[in-house]
Amino acid sequence: MNHGLAFPDEIPTESALLEVLSEPSKSLIEQIGSISGPLVVVGAGGKMGPTLCVLAKRAAELAGHSLSVMALSRFSNEKERSWLESRGVQTRRFDALAESSGDPIPDASHVVYLVGLKFGTGDQPELTWATNTLAPARVAQRYRGVPMVALSTGNVYPMSEVDSQGSTESDPLTPLGEYANAAVARERIFEYVSNQNQSPMALLRLNYALDLRYGILVDLAQSLIKEQAIDLSMSAVNCLWQRDANERILRSLALVEYPIAVYNLTSPEAYPIESLAMELGERLGVAPRFVGSPARNALLSDASKLTRRLGRPETPIESVIRWTADWMGRGGRTLGRPTKFQVRDGVF
Template identity: 40%
Template sequence: MTTTAPPLLLDRDPLPDRFDDVDALDEFLSRPTSATVADLAALDGDVIVLGVAGKMGLGLARLIKRAAPHKRVVGVARFSDAGSREYLEEHGVEAITADLLDREAVEALPKLPNVIYMAGLKFDYRGREDFLWAMNTLVPGYVAEAFRDSRIVALSTIHVYPWSDPRRGGVTEEVPPLARPGEYANSVVGRERTFQYFSRLHGTPGRIVRFVYAIDMRYGVLQEIADWVKTGTPIPLATGNVNIQWQGDAINQFVRLLAHCETPATPINIGGPECVSVRHVAQEFGRRFGVAPVFEGEESDSALFVNCERAQHLLGNPVVGVERMIDWVADWVERGQPLYGKPSKFQVRTGIF
């Protein structure tokens, strides 16, 4: 009789001291938690991930398959980046090539009962603002109509919130999404409202995930600060505090929200519990690199900081803490390991990316 070995779990198995290479990093990023395994086991039906080919989607789809190997897991994208389709198939995820702006293509997708929506456009939209709005408002409408009988967990962003004084605890889900400067944030408000409209219209259970800055070795707030410290680049302090979360923790929580959908769809802030000081992080990298960080300006009284207590009550605290992430990123940057070259632009205060 053959037995299947239990998956490596983020919250059970030892955390590594470092990541030797990209393969080791990707394996760790796709580890489920024991709660994810339990939630997926109790969840009826298979899972489809729309917009799977982004920085987080590939690991999320692999994580679902590791946590629930007997479920059908489908990833949908245009797959314009070389190797992304092959990566999914190598790890047991069925890949379907489709343009989500094509309504007929969306309607032809398998109507699985659990949907994680990760599609959208964030940066690099100058000169194609119409495409930004189409991706962030039309596509959600197509998906919400086609998958009206499914559960839908849809990713949003904390950029829909106003800036606030982090000393007051951060913005909660009760604060309405604000029409901020810049078309990106406004278009994402449109995305949220579109999903909520169809959720109310069809009785579709859902969650709107207002997610903080993800931390991976190859991109994110910590990688950017580490690079600035190492190269002697002045570190802007006006946005002096940030929300961050280990990407592996984040995608586990995204998946678990399938078991916590509401009708109509409601927002939830997903992120770490700490208000993380940019100055402190830079000083920690400086200590590890043996250099003095160079700072520019002073901390303002406002930041894009959100309160994640609702998620902590529902899903628990993240497994990976800030100091551990700083250790990992410092080691990765110091060894000159691969980077995505896609900045978070967390320091940008105009809303125009």
Template identity: 35%
Template structure:
């Protein structure tokens, strides 16, 4: 990896002073369930850096099947995370997980859910009840998705937490099921929780901006049918997830997590073309509806994300032009029927 890419990666995994101050307030050890997913390493790196800067000796566990091989597990161990290999759907393995004060729940199944609906529901909706029982005496930040909201008219207000969910397709419906199960056990067991509705996190290796920027760089047409999106820099989202441990309540607190702007896909693509000095071709026409979120509640609590959209575009464009490594997991943000 060249120096430019190394500097980008280092900055992405460096905790902000705000995170360090909030980490000082979090009592007890922390366990991250589903740590081998796309956000897991970044969240873990920020958490470990913040704990080090705060002078705390908190134990952090990271649990996953680690089916992608030993490398991701070793990377986490190198950060100081105590990794545990476990299949969450195995009763014995789930029951053996250490009971700690703080849980960040990142387990979920999205890509390939169409055609594998039964497993999607089992993992996304059934498993949370078992986890909630095992960790009934903990605080739980449970990752969810903005996909639980319906497509809305772009002329209307984007859904805030007061807006009734209306999930499109079985993936989104199973995610709403996950929320409802966690909410149920929050009430019945008085477990403090926060439902973390994220939409869309931007990394240099994957995400909406990577998909649009790569299309521009390679000279492929950009489809603007899904004409508007919300995005947030993944390190900002990861920090908010950790800080959310201080805002768990019973009944469960619900929070949308994304950037403050409703962004035009056409405008984003034009900015990439400008930065990359490329020509651009558009196909389709902007639909009158889009999947959007109003995250003003999280901005009131955490402040606005620290990384702006123009900064994100510049960083992602640099990563693409410097041939940085990519994760081949498209967001399918253009999907309008809920089929993932």
């Protein structure tokens, strides 16, 4: 079986992008048979969910395993729903904040939980808190006892010194701002329900997935193209290609534990913003302009614990930089959802 991943020179279209983002690796194909199904993905209609569901489906097909993948979301974007259905993923409209969702919520052998709300926290903090607390409480109670991987964020940590390895999973969760504190609450709710029911779970604290339609590299490329100055005060970041992030989410279904397991999900390296901007600028033919002085600390996470379990993420950052510069240089579609990675006061 040769399922080496493809790292093409360029990704010319959105359909080619979806193929690359949902291409399973050999490790995932080998592991997917241990999920009997249905695999339910909650919050599947956002930036990561669609390609995560299809990644699981394609891995199962290549393994000769008839895995049922069910995507639950409100599907504010109907296009994502049609694409999922066309790729063999069943979909169900589901609002985790509604008193009753109408249809009964399907049973699952395993659950991936992706629901979250970050942006708009400054304007509507109550919605951020409800989405990050009431929704996980309802879903975790519904699936008590079922193995679950739930997404969290590296924003649950305070900043760490740039010359350190970044925050580790046992560090205190004392972040700044309402979004990050609501994200801590989301984790504690999963932990509480896990303890109540001895549910095997894993929390994954993700720092920045990279797609060609959003992500830190897209933000930097947009600034370069618009000849805007790039703020260096958040001097370094961790980030990884979204396919690798989704693959690690699915492979973490084998890492669920009671008491709850916690892993940082990010790149083993921290990347200086200045170097990323210089490399993108060179490919785009634009000399970057910088403002702000690099602070001594930044939002960084130590990925060693998950790297020891799953190995390194497979896609080199150089490939993602090349794809992004090419995509953005050609005016490729973006989602209009900046990461705001520069934010240092916790207000998103």
